[in-house]
Amino acid sequence: MVSAPFGRVVVCGVGLIGGSFALALKRQGLVREVVGLGRSRASLEEALSLGIIDSISEGWADALRAADLVLLAMPVGSMTAAMEAMAPHLEPQTLVTDAGSTKRDIVEGIYTHLRAHLDRIVPAHPIAGAERSGASAATADLYQGRKVVLTPLVENSAEALARVREAWGACGAELSEMSPQEHDRVFAAVSHLPHLLAFALVHDIAERANSDELFSFAASGFRDFSRIASSHPEMWRDICIANRHALQAELDTYLSELAWIRALLAQGDGPALEKLFTDARDARNAWLAGHFKA
Numbered sequence: 001m002v003s004a005p006f007g008r009v010v011v012c013g014v015g016l017i018g019g020s021f022a023l024a025l026k027r028q029g030l031v032r033e034v035v036g037l038g039r040s041r042a043s044l045e046e047a048l049s050l051g052i053i054d055s056i057s058e059g060w061a062d063a064l065r066a067a068d069l070v071l072l073a074m075p076v077g078s079m080t081a082a083m084e085a086m087a088p089h090l091e092p093q094t095l096v097t098d099a100g101s102t103k104r105d106i107v108e109g110i111y112t113h114l115r116a117h118l119d120r121i122v123p124a125h126p127i128a129g130a131e132r133s134g135a136s137a138a139t140a141d142l143y144q145g146r147k148v149v150l151t152p153l154v155e156n157s158a159e160a161l162a163r164v165r166e167a168w169g170a171c172g173a174e175l176s177e178m179s180p181q182e183h184d185r186v187f188a189a190v191s192h193l194p195h196l197l198a199f200a201l202v203h204d205i206a207e208r209a210n211s212d213e214l215f216s217f218a219a220s221g222f223r224d225f226s227r228i229a230s231s232h233p234e235m236w237r238d239i240c241i242a243n244r245h246a247l248q249a250e251l252d253t254y255l256s257e258l259a260w261i262r263a264l265l266a267q268g269d270g271p272a273l274e275k276l277f278t279d280a281r282d283a284r285n286a287w288l289a290g291h292f293k294a
């Protein structure tokens with residue numbers, strides 16, 4: 001239950017994630033106007049024509065005037081600069097959240113550039129998305145029934161935290177909280193590594209002399225494994241660089257697993273291979289059925 005509407009909401013980076021947030025709040029009747037801010041005039045015009053935003057702002061000074069809530073939804077590598085630019089214009093009533101896929105770097109940026117506003121900046125990460133990007137991919141129900149992880153700052157006021165929880169909750173999300181460190185470790189394993197592997201496999205196939213032949217026979221197994229290699233390269237560059245330490249650790253663990261599997265193949269050890277596949281299938285099926293400790 002949301003206690004009061006948000007009035008003026010500013011979305012910086014009106015793509016899949018920012019656009020879906022705006023549409024969800026609009027559908028709930030929780031916002032009087034959504035102001036869009038971004039890097040590309042053409043994509044903001046598109047968001048305007050799709051009814052995702054109500055106006056385009058030329059800069060932070062104009063956008064932040066009487067703003068109730070700001071969502072930062074551009075690639076994580078651009079967020080720190082945005083924080084620096086917005087700092088002089090942030091008014092005392094304005095709440096800020098973000099949608100960045102990494103959290104340690106975002107929290108570091110907040111402490112560097114928005115120190116005077118720590119009570120009301122609540123970092124977040126919606127665990128929902130797609131390989132598609134841009135305003136035209138945005139939908140009002142993207143967050144419905146999906147998780148949003150908040151990494152609140154100790155300085156957050158109870159009221160600010162409650163209001164930001166209300167905003168994401170109104171989008172239909174289930175909320176949880178963790179530290180930025182834990183967040184980045186968890187998502188290195190279950191989001192960032194899988195994307196890296198998908199990009200790597202497709203890149204490897206594409207670079208081969210007989211890639212046309214290989215692609216011509218690739219079917220649904222390849223399609224399922226590689227779907228996320230259609231994701232936005234800039235976004236994933238930024239995520240991988242921001243979380244590179246945790247990601248390298250995950251990559252090392254994965255390389256050990258591959259080395260073990262390679263050894264089983266070299267030994268022709270069918271039973272061990274079958275056990276590994278059975279364990280993996282059982283684990284995935286249990287995950288699909290929601291059988292895991294929360």
Ligand SMILES: NC(=O)c1ccc[n+]([C@@H]2O[C@H](COP(=O)([O-])OP(=O)(O)OC[C@H]3O[C@@H](n4cnc5c(N)ncnc54)[C@H](O)[C@@H]3O)[C@@H](O)[C@H]2O)c1
Nearest residue numbers: 013015016017038039073074075076078101129130133134
């Ligand atoms: N796509 C996903 O599955 C997903 C899921 C959860 C979180 N995220 C995070 O959400 C953010 C946005 O991702 P998306 O999928 O909406 O990407 P997107 O490409 O659909 O949208 C990003 C928007 O930001 C704009 N932009 C780029 N650089 C900018 C800058 N310096 N200043 C202002 N605007 C800028 C782009 O023009 C674009 O409109 C990223 O931080 C990403 O890590 C993405």
Ligand SMILES: O=C(O)C(=O)C[C@]1(C(=O)O)C=C[C@@H](O)C=C1
Nearest residue numbers: 101126127128129130131191228
């Ligand atoms: O569904 C997809 O295409 C996604 O990649 C979404 C996904 C993920 O599950 O890894 C990607 C990045 C995010 O930060 C959160 C969600």
